[in-house]
Amino acid sequence: MAMAGLRTIIILSFILAIGFLLVILSSALYKNFLPLLVVATYVLAPIPNWICGRWSTSDDFMDSGSGGGGVVELGRFFTGFLVVMGVALPVVLAHCDLIRIEAMVMSIIGGLLIYGTIISFGLFFHQEEEF
Template identity: 35%
Template sequence: MNSTASFKGNPLNKIIGLSIVLSMGFLLVVLAGIYGNWFPIINGIIFAVAHVPVVISKAVSENGDYDFNFDPSVASSGNAIKEFGSFLSAFLVVTGFYLPVLLHHSRILTTTATILTIIGGMLIYGTVYAFSSYFVEEDSEEDDLTTI
């Protein structure tokens, strides 16, 4: 019973599981491309890079130790950058979701290719999101006090 608890809590197993889900998502997108035409590959790329604006905006707007603005009524510019990154990411996700629907409506993609593209894209985006949230380091005040 102890071995199953350690198996589920092992971080390497989580990474391997996420890699398998990511490869299944890309497989579905490639199969949709083979089934119809190669437009689903573009959609897979859109889903793969959809979370990148959020990651970049969080890295750019990190205040760190140099933000000495203690007035809550004054908004910092970091919030605007984070909001723009979230907006751009949401725009890419919505575009990736509705592009196959538009291509199906235009009779460029078949119904099967549309379904495969949407499911594969959701798997790709979900895995990229899970990877990025898994590797985010949470800074706590207890860690800072113990290192002093």
Template identity: 35%
Template sequence: MNSTESFKGNPLNKIIGLSIILSMGFLLVVLAGVNGNWYPIINGIIAAIAHLPVVITKALSDSSDYDFNFDPATSSQGNFIKEAGQFVSAFLVVSGISLPILLHHSLILTKTATVLTIIGGALIYGTVYTFSSYFDESEDEVNLAEGGVI
């Protein structure tokens, strides 16, 4: 095993890389607001919290681990909660992309600030999404990886 294979496989290096990308996203958003217009900061906040509804609704719908009700009419409530969280998250992502375009069209942001804001917001959201998917391992995958019984 050479040093590049051990570098890529180390989870700490992945976390450090994601932290660097997150900081670059926030840097781009702050640089977009240097001209005295701090509306891009709102976009950075929207991008940072856009994945939160999915995480919250997933935790709420998965809290009933011992629900042995097999009636399809009552089990759809968990799906509704998850889909509502996904809808709110998608709304925030689309708002994070369209808000800088709207501000540019209204002559509030320059073209450079618009591009920096959209790229920075995409980096922030992508990093938050990757962080949450990286730490979201189900217990079955952990037990199978350790050789345990399900």
């Protein structure tokens, strides 16, 4: 079982490296740093979900039944906003002729690989707390 976990970590790390390589190449090949902004949005995207998830954890003794759904939904909204911004930002930059279409495609694919890997790492290491 430990070997399967190690294999998963190695595969996810390889995919993350490919995502970063695509985003860096989209900047380096066309001598424009603007596609690197996508990395910031995809790295920051899971943070609102994580913060709001921690905020809304309920105590077993003081459970009111609501579970903090409003806070969790707010975190999902901000996460969704950042993910959509990570895709839309290169499209807008390419539309304004600030970056090339090839850089836009490489930046979007690389950004989605980065975000997908971050989410996969989170799901892989997520543990249910049982008492």
